Amino acid sequence: MITNKKPTKIIQDAVHGIVEVEGLLMRFIDTPEFQRLRRLNQVGVTRYVYPVCTHTRFEHSLGTYHLTKRLLDAIQADLSNEVIRLTEGECTSLMLAALCHDLGKHEEISCRIIQRIVNKDEHLRTLLNDAGVDLDLVYALIRGHATPELKIISNSLNGNDVDKWDYIMRDSFHAGLGQGSCVIELERLLRFYRPAYHASDDSWHMSFRVSELENVMRVFTQRLRLRSSVYAHKTTLAIEAMFIDIFNALDPVLHLRDLSLRAATGDNSALDAFLRMDEHCIWGIASCYSIWPFKILPDMAENLRRSACLCERIQTRQLYSIVGCFYAVREIDVVNAQEPLEVDCEALTARKIVLMATLYDADKGQKNAIQREILGTESEILEEIFAKLPHNSPVRSVRELRLVSDLQSSNSTDDPPTFFVYRTLADTFSITQPLTKVCCFLLLWSGPFQDDEDGPPLHTPSPVPPCLTEALEAWRREKVEATALRWGKLTSKL
Template sequence: MFPAEAADDEQNPSRGWTTQRRGKVINDPVHGHMYFPGIVVDAIDTPQVQRLRELKQLGTSYYVFPGASHNRFEHSLGTAHLATNMFDALRTRAASDVRDALTGADRVAVQLAGLCHDLGHGPFSHVFDNEFLPRRVAGWHAGDEPPWNHEAMGADMFRWMVDDNGMDLDKGVIDRVCDLITSSNVESATPGTKFLWDIVANKRNSIDVDKFEYLLRDQHSTGVKGNVDVGRLMSFMKVIDDQICFKASEVYNVYDLFHTRANMHQKVYTHKKAKAIEYMIVDALVEADVAWDSEISKSIWDVNEFIRLDDTILKRIEWSKESKLQKGRDLVRKIRRRELYQYVNDFAVPEEDIIGFKPVTEVDITSCQGDNNIPGGLRPDDIIIQNVKIDYSMKSKNPVDSVKFFQDYGDTHSFHIDKSKVSLLLPNSFIERKVRVFSKSKDPMYVEAAAKAFENYQRRMYKQELQLTPMRKRARSSQEER
């Protein structure tokens, strides 16, 4: 069925790997039939990769979008598939010196990096490293480089996977896969192969197959539509000066890619109900970590312990009989009954204040509460403040400024395209910030006190209310939601 792939299954130790497995075709609802050579099948059928079946791709968004039941396993298969397609397309269109520089080992490294790039994710994916770990790991300070990240853990998990399962991969291939996962050591690449670092995890402008895949799959599963044509983008690219460049006619499509990403963040990834559930899960995980003597947070330093962590930890908390876990059990059961933390309101940070924006804290809000009927007043522990940042993937910068284009396939020089030459309808700002407040209690007295304090904070900071929904209308909507 896939004759061009047949050679990948031949036993040839000089390529940097051997395998006794035959290639496999997997049918996927997003990409159709995907072919994986034997060495990639070896990796798929390991406990380390199979663990990804227990990690929801969209974390708590599944509680809002019932169709979003897909896991990081199928996303990883899709990413490996797209990585293969991109590698082959670029090699076909490349100049002879680039084609000569590429080897079968390079192709396998790209495939394995695509498959294994998410091995380092913890329970509920980004919830784990963005929300839970900062509360439980010493030395994790906001604004500083965190002491742990899922990319580095992914590389550690990959090295362990190869050793633990006796995979026959040369050290050079293993090192290359880890470098592609972490986007590191590009300076060590053989001339003509540096563009391989753009395929799976592109730190230069963030256009990579990981983004292509999760946007396609997440839109398919949530029913949220986007405009980007990923297939067309992959059809109009080539390598110039060791970088992946796009045909100039695709500049609109490139902007659509980043706009679609921002749109998914607005509508899905930062959905207020999903965030409410996320904060409840984090609180339950913190309770469990305390009860279990930091078992969860300590596991990030040991791959043998980390592999045990996945979304099923919520079941372990829910059905535990330990008295110390009563509060954690109650939180999980409230999620089951849809008794969620109450979204109260939000406001958009004015554009002129975004660059120097200082995250708002719970103390900032409660210090503005004024009079209310809560005994002792509203405490910081009664509310949660979410500082939302949605951008085009490079903070306040236009990522397309870091993308290079070409005019014709015969071109040997690339160029940038200034936004002003593309369209006057493109955005002038590439980042937005919002501040949200949630009440941990659904008691109208607490919700009203949080709403009033939130309003007072806006008047103190900005001399006016910036929120879209007035408090009285918000209160009526909250009653209807209940």
């Protein structure tokens, strides 16, 4: 157990209830860098579809810290596991990494922001040193480079970590898709998730008790539900495409991409500017063309006018029209999805083996999916579809088409996930799952562009022209047929 009760501040959280934060960590929270997270939405533009999804990365960071603290308390208090005992400094390092893991969204920027906070506060440096905090360990944890037994915040081996527990519970709560034990049996996860030794690779791994298999699988089924119903909702993707167009219009003016890259690679002035940017700031710049207080160069004026028009369209619900979708899979992902389940059959009941296999079945779109290798770039795909339109089509230019993609995966890992399980802490085994990945592409029509300021005002795009729907379907049929031979050859080898 984490000993030496320290003064704490009480924060009431909508998902976890009371969250206690130690004074040392409050010094990080009470900084402009951390408070900026209040102005960054946790689920992006989803709030335009699910109105209550207005929670921010601030709450998620507190929640991830809280779950890390509770899990560490449970591990340290477990008398049956005396081999691994973390020091107070290691525990505080883990909690600090959990609290600050999302400061910059990108891991490198998060680490640089922590360095910035520490470097400008001499007293904080003294407190960290007195508490035995290892900042190198904090950075390794955020980057996902921790040793297996410390993969609590980010687990690249199987995706089962406190970061995921919090955002799944939090996003489900705000989207109205369940709360508490209806989503995840959190109390059981905290009680039965422990570091255990596995002789198969002579390493310690965070492992769950065999009785918790269904509970762990619920984490991933709920993640898939959130992705299909919330994150990749068709209207969410259409609005995301409009925000990407806003970003592209602003980038030549604000150089946002270059700013982010320089902030991640050590440019302190770029990091200063990056930390002044948030969703409120970007929206204000994008939408205020008509009241812009400074002199605007002609080339900048066009970009700002276009971004302001798109902001107005979003607010008046004049969204891009959804034409249709198609699915694509890479050959390697088809092979991975067909891999047999590697499992200790003596350790699990037949019912649980079936559960492990069926939860990772291919997405419904994979059956008629296109082989990703035969597709070109996004611009090439759009050109091919546009070429199938008749000359009198209402779609005047390929610039009116957008293609957005969403990778639907059975896990957040890059490779087939390996879960580590124990009957007792001295009796362990592992399960390697097949990994299913299907990419959904959504074709959108923006409607005619307004290319000059004196042109007709933007309005809701007309219903999708039938010829555009037909062009997409004709293109898709060609690609499915072209895939058939490759697909047949592949499946015959499996």
